[in-house]
Amino acid sequence: MSKRLLRGELVEEITARVLDGRLPADARINEVHLAAELGVSRTPLREALIGLADRGLLVAAPGRGFLVAPFDxxxxxxxxxxxxxxxxxxxxxxxxxxxxxxxxxxxxxxxxxxxxxxxxxxxxxxxxxxxxxxxxxxxxxxxxxxxxxxxxxxxxxxxxxxxxxxxxxxxxxxxxxxxxxxxxxxxxxxxxxxxxxxxxxxxx
Structure with missing residues (x-):
């Protein structure tokens, strides 16, 4: 499986978890635990998280990593x-x-x-x-x-x-x-x- 395809699958999976509430609003993304749970290294996971932050579904918080965007x-x-x-x-x-x-x-x-x-x-x-x-x-x-x-x-x-x-x-x-x-x-x-x-x- 290519790195690009893997990143696309990660984006879909993380998006699904945000939308169904498994990753609730304002929750901090634990990259170590999530990477282990999804069976991937932190590099493609971080790329997916950055992409979702660019789209507005996540928030990049200095010193705290990534948070699920709050309801607004x-x-x-x-x-x-x-x-x-x-x-x-x-x-x-x-x-x-x-x-x-x-x-x-x-x-x-x-x-x-x-x-x-x-x-x-x-x-x-x-x-x-x-x-x-x-x-x-x-x-x-x-x-x-x-x-x-x-x-x-x-x-x-x-x-x-x-x-x-x-x-x-x-x-x-x-x-x-x-x-x-x-x-x-x-x-x-x-x-x-x-x-x-x-x-x-x-x-x-």
Whole structure:
């Protein structure tokens, strides 16, 4: 296994531990213990930690190594509108023919959301499919790198079944707008979906 591939796997594993709470907010990363637990040397581990600090998921603390970034309402207020605009931009970078092929598959995932045991993951698949035909790989990479910063807030957002029904309806409206070849409407609905998610998060 190459060093580069190993680093990528480490980034995914550490990210997963932060998002599911095994590495809680404000926790200090014990590099010696984590390296032993993951079966790697400290060099590739530190490279992965530096990369995650660059993305904002961790914080490099002088004299203390790396800490898991704290929960921050201001961060959420910045990130949700940012992701909304990035995804709307991804739609505009997608050809009309490609967009026209998406609505049925989007509706199928929306159907799954109503009974899903892991709502954030199902919602992720819906949004990933929505932006998957974007012709700008740099934009998609930016979305992929930014979204993990939101994940720790998603549990609060998806905690209410009443909000779930509303969210599924919003997802269907976006698919319907694409079906009607209404890119402007779909983009506006997409932004509204993200902004409303933030408003519910504030109440939780």
């Amino acid at each position: 309402p201001d961060e959420a207020r910045r990130l949700y509108p940012l992701i909304a605009e990035l995804e709307a931009l991804a739609l505009r970078w997608t050809s009309p023919l490609e967009l026209a092929s998406l609505p049925d598959a989007l509706d199928s995932i929306a159907d799954e959301m109503t009974a899903s045991a892991d709502l954030p993951a199902t919602d992720d698949r819906w949004h990933e499919l929505l932006t998957s035909r974007c012709a700008n790989p740099h934009l998609l990479r930016l979305i992929e790198q930014t979204k993990p910063l939101l994940k720790r807030y998603e549990t609060a957002y998806f905690s209410g079944r009443d909000r779930l029904a509303e969210s599924v309806a919003e997802h269907r409206e976006i698919a319907d707008a694409l079906r009607a070849d209404d890119l402007t409407g779909a983009s506006a609905l997409l932004v509204r979906n993200w902004v409303k998610a933030l408003s519910y998060l504030k109440r939780s």
